[in-house]
Amino acid sequence: xxxxxxxxxxxxxxxxxxxxxxxxxxxxxxxxxxxxxxxxxxxxxxxxxxxxxxxxxxxxxxxxxxxxxxxxxxxxxxxxxxxxxxxxxxxxxxxxxxxxxxxxxxxxxxxxxxxxxxxxxxxxxxxxxxxxxxxxxxxxxxxxxxxxxxxxxxxxxxxxxxxxxxxxxxxxxxxxx
Amino acid sequence: xxxxxxxxxxxxxxxxxxxxxxxxxxxxxxxxxxxxxxxxxxxxxxxxxxxxxxxxxxxxxxxxxxxxxxxxxxxxxxxxxxxxxxxxxxxxxxxxxxxxxxxxxxxxxxxxxxxxxxxxxxxxxxxxxxxxxxxxxxxxxxxxxxxxxxxxxxxxxxxxxxxxxxxxxxxxxxxxxxxxxxxxxxxxxxxxxxxxxxxxxxxxxxxxxxxxxxxxxxxxxxxxxxxxxxxxxxxxxxxxxxxxxxxxxxxxxxxxxxxxxxxxxxxxxxxxxxxxxxxxxxxxxxxxxxxxxxxxxxxxxxxxxxxxxxxxxxxxxxxxxxxxxxxxxxxxxxxxxxxxxxxxxxxxxxxxxxxxxxxxxxxxxxxxxxxxxxxxxxxxxxxxxxxxxxxxxxxxxxxxxxxxxxxx
Numbered sequence: 001x002x003x004x005x006x007x008x009x010x011x012x013x014x015x016x017x018x019x020x021x022x023x024x025x026x027x028x029x030x031x032x033x034x035x036x037x038x039x040x041x042x043x044x045x046x047x048x049x050x051x052x053x054x055x056x057x058x059x060x061x062x063x064x065x066x067x068x069x070x071x072x073x074x075x076x077x078x079x080x081x082x083x084x085x086x087x088x089x090x091x092x093x094x095x096x097x098x099x100x101x102x103x104x105x106x107x108x109x110x111x112x113x114x115x116x117x118x119x120x121x122x123x124x125x126x127x128x129x130x131x132x133x134x135x136x137x138x139x140x141x142x143x144x145x146x147x148x149x150x151x152x153x154x155x156x157x158x159x160x161x162x163x164x165x166x167x168x169x170x171x172x173x174x175x176x177x
Numbered sequence: 178x179x180x181x182x183x184x185x186x187x188x189x190x191x192x193x194x195x196x197x198x199x200x201x202x203x204x205x206x207x208x209x210x211x212x213x214x215x216x217x218x219x220x221x222x223x224x225x226x227x228x229x230x231x232x233x234x235x236x237x238x239x240x241x242x243x244x245x246x247x248x249x250x251x252x253x254x255x256x257x258x259x260x261x262x263x264x265x266x267x268x269x270x271x272x273x274x275x276x277x278x279x280x281x282x283x284x285x286x287x288x289x290x291x292x293x294x295x296x297x298x299x300x301x302x303x304x305x306x307x308x309x310x311x312x313x314x315x316x317x318x319x320x321x322x323x324x325x326x327x328x329x330x331x332x333x334x335x336x337x338x339x340x341x342x343x344x345x346x347x348x349x350x351x352x353x354x355x356x357x358x359x360x361x362x363x364x365x366x367x368x369x370x371x372x373x374x375x376x377x378x379x380x381x382x383x384x385x386x387x388x389x390x391x392x393x394x395x396x397x398x399x400x401x402x403x404x405x406x407x408x409x410x411x412x413x414x415x416x417x418x419x420x421x422x423x424x425x426x427x428x429x430x431x432x433x434x435x436x437x438x439x440x441x442x443x444x445x446x447x448x449x450x451x452x453x454x455x456x457x458x459x460x461x462x463x464x465x466x467x468x469x470x471x472x473x474x475x476x477x478x479x480x481x482x483x484x485x486x487x488x489x490x491x492x493x494x495x496x497x498x499x500x501x502x503x504x505x506x507x508x509x510x511x512x513x514x515x516x517x518x519x520x521x522x523x524x525x526x527x528x529x530x531x532x533x534x535x536x537x538x539x540x541x542x543x544x545x546x547x548x549x550x551x552x553x554x555x556x557x558x559x560x561x562x563x564x565x566x567x568x569x570x571x572x573x574x575x576x577x578x579x580x581x582x583x584x585x
Binding site: 024025052054055060063076080087106107108110111133135144148 | 235236239241243244247248279280282403404406407408409411420422427428514516517518519520521528530532534536542543545547551552554555556559584585
């Protein structure tokens with residue numbers, strides 16, 4: 001399972017792969033250096049055939065035995081020809097949680113990166129539109145961080161001054177143009 | 178004197194040719210709109226009837242699925258998974274359980290594998306019926322919706338008999354199923370399948386060669402196969418782009434390797450082919466359920482390992498070992514070994530993937546769901562840009578985004 005692909009990656013981009021390991025079910029993972037993430041994703045897509053963007057997420061390791069650096073950003077790609085997944089990880093510091101954006105390589109990362117920013121507060125450098133995806137802009141904090149309380153309530157926010165109401169002005173509405 | 182602005186001009190400065198300074202009109206569709214389903218807000222900038230820009234805003238149904246799961250035991254996550262794709266909840270249940278079982282290294286009994294196939298395929302028919310019905314209704318074919326809802330109701334009744342609930346099934350447990358199929362259920366399912374098949378044929382007759390339906394769907398909502406892969410399309414939407422990826426064939430699980438079925442593929446990448454894929458898949462699921470019912474082996478439906486599965490009730494009430502196992506499972510939860518896993522099953526809309534991380538404490542450390550609709554919905558804006566506003570409705574329908582799983 002994705003061993004061959006990782007072998008090829010290691011031969012072509014030896015400095016990119018920091019560590020390789022197997023999980024309990026025998027699947028192969030690789031930890032990638034942050035600087036070489038984008039070239040590696042592009043190589044995997046264009047040369048190795050991992051063209052299907054599966055998913056992306058992050059893990060906050062705060063409560064795990066090994067928690068430095070604090071975050072892991074996960075990338076899952078899939079190759080239809082080889083019928084295998086590529087499971088990649090990037091380790092991210094708490095002090096500077098910034099990862100280069102992969103939206104140039106995979107358009108599917110546009111929303112996935114917004115959701116990671118929303119939930120974990122990891123910024124993606126070069127993302128064209130890094131707004132929150134699920135929550136609203138006034139929300140404070142990032143709820144999937146382990147130090148965000150389970151019942152962390154936020155105050156109601158006032159109505160935004162400029163929004164869709166512009167679409168409802170003019171004839172038939174009580175708002176002037 | 179001629180009115181202002183209408184004085185005769187030289188030929189090259191005809192006032193009728195002057196620019197009116199047209200501004201895009203901002204139209205807000207949703208979060209609750211009669212022509213869409215699901216709680217998605219589409220902010221559409223229109224130039225005449227053409228869509229200049231479309232911003233998709235989600236999150237109105239966000240319920241903090243991941244955070245909730247991280248704070249309960251593994252078994253208690255199961256009811257949350259019902260609420261992801263509420264049109265085919267059994268697939269979510271079984272998908273989640275399969276990932277947990279993979280993490281714990283559990284092999285479920287043969288009979289449970291077959292019943293999982295039957296349940297999942299019933300819900301695949303159900304999901305496709307609802308998707309097709311909603312598509313037809315939202316572009317004006319209410320008759321189709323009524324036929325489909327009638328057939329759907331029959332499936333709902335079978336699901337209720339099997340699981341005890343119409344929508345929130347919570348069926349299945351770590352290591353198998355919580356109960357076997359009820360008496361006489363097989364024959365009822367076969368009769369239901371006959372009715373559903375005739376309803377599907379009716380729908381096929383009403384839509385597949387319908388001029389109005391074809392005008393709305395053929396060639397609309399196009400996305401090239403390269404872009405589809407790039408955005409992470411899976412399931413029917415990817416198979417309508419000519420790429421025949423189906424996890425049931427590519428990485429078979431449960432009882433799928435022993436059953437005979439085909440993966441329909443269409444090539445036009447448009448709304449019409451997405452509709453046709455769903456119709457074909459309903460017939461394939463019908464085949465699968467009939468085969469699985471015929472081949473259904475005997476035996477238990479739950480593993481006999483008290484570290485993960487509850488002991489039978491008489492053992493709990495009559496022996497100290499049973500009582501302790503029951504107490505520990507309820508109070509502490511199944512002790513899934515520390516580790517991580519990514520496991521995916523083919524749900525009705527595509528690859529339903531789970532990345533699970535366990536720290537060995539009895540509660541999930543991290544539950545990531547790869548919802549098929551999430552990646553597909555992220556491409557909606559690209560699919561409709563530059564197209565007509567009326568194309569947005571069938572496109573939004575045939576990608577079959579389900580609010581529950583997209584917005585978690």
